[in-house]
Amino acid sequence: MYVARVLLNGILIVGEIAACAGIAWAALHHPWLFAGVTAGAAFAVGAGLEIARLRNEVRFYFGRETLSAGGLFLPVVGLMEALFKGLLAAVAAILTFAGTDHSRLFFIAIAFGVTIYAGVAMLRALSIGLGASPARWGFFRLGAPLGLLFSALIAVMAAYQVIPPTSVGQIGWSIVWDMPKIPTVEQVSELLFQIKQAFDGFVVTILSTVMAERWARIVAVLISVNVLAGFVAAFYASLIAGVVNAVERPAEK
Numbered sequence: 001m002y003v004a005r006v007l008l009n010g011i012l013i014v015g016e017i018a019a020c021a022g023i024a025w026a027a028l029h030h031p032w033l034f035a036g037v038t039a040g041a042a043f044a045v046g047a048g049l050e051i052a053r054l055r056n057e058v059r060f061y062f063g064r065e066t067l068s069a070g071g072l073f074l075p076v077v078g079l080m081e082a083l084f085k086g087l088l089a090a091v092a093a094i095l096t097f098a099g100t101d102h103s104r105l106f107f108i109a110i111a112f113g114v115t116i117y118a119g120v121a122m123l124r125a126l127s128i129g130l131g132a133s134p135a136r137w138g139f140f141r142l143g144a145p146l147g148l149l150f151s152a153l154i155a156v157m158a159a160y161q162v163i164p165p166t167s168v169g170q171i172g173w174s175i176v177w178d179m180p181k182i183p184t185v186e187q188v189s190e191l192l193f194q195i196k197q198a199f200d201g202f203v204v205t206i207l208s209t210v211m212a213e214r215w216a217r218i219v220a221v222l223i224s225v226n227v228l229a230g231f232v233a234a235f236y237a238s239l240i241a242g243v244v245n246a247v248e249r250p251a252e253k
Helices: 004-030 032-061 071-097 102-130 134-139 141-157 168-178 185-205 213-223 227-253
Strands: none
Touching: 004 032, 004 071, 004 102, 004 227, 032 071, 032 134, 032 213, 032 227, 071 102, 071 185, 071 227, 102 134, 102 141, 102 227, 134 227, 141 185, 141 227, 168 185, 185 213
């Protein structure tokens, strides 16, 4: 029984890693399809979760239970919130992966896969230790911490020049000489990433005049647009952790 349990855990860990790597690969090689699937799946999964959350929280917001029984108010609000989160996830996916620098995108995908796996590990620990629901906790609570982790990984890669640094002069040259009259979304996304990176560097430079550089880098990580990718990572982490829980429960009986 013990040996079977160890083997199952090993298989599940390999499956988690493979799923994270597969999602990162799909985002890298098929960013538009990935964004569309992410938007649809986030809406489909999130609609029921949002409505259920509102029904549990209605007394906190309104102080009475009249809205929890029937009516269209809560379902409509829940669907709108799920739609917004699905669209936000799609936009974050496009901004993260629809670029033209393939070497940069490769390392971005690695950071994204690591972030998803970290989310799966967090959700598994919370599920085993506290009985947390991966879908509920991951969809509602894990986006921000995973976003900070992803932003920190990108900042470390930029600091060690794994991802080449970008200057304002390079951005200006690219806009004037390299950007066509009607740029593609990939070209715009690449430019936006360069602007984000330059802005993060600018924040570090300015804040370093009033605080230690290491604290300035931490602040830059906190306010970086890269944090948005954490909401996409959290969604997929919740799906993977939920599947692992579903597989593990019958084996425990």
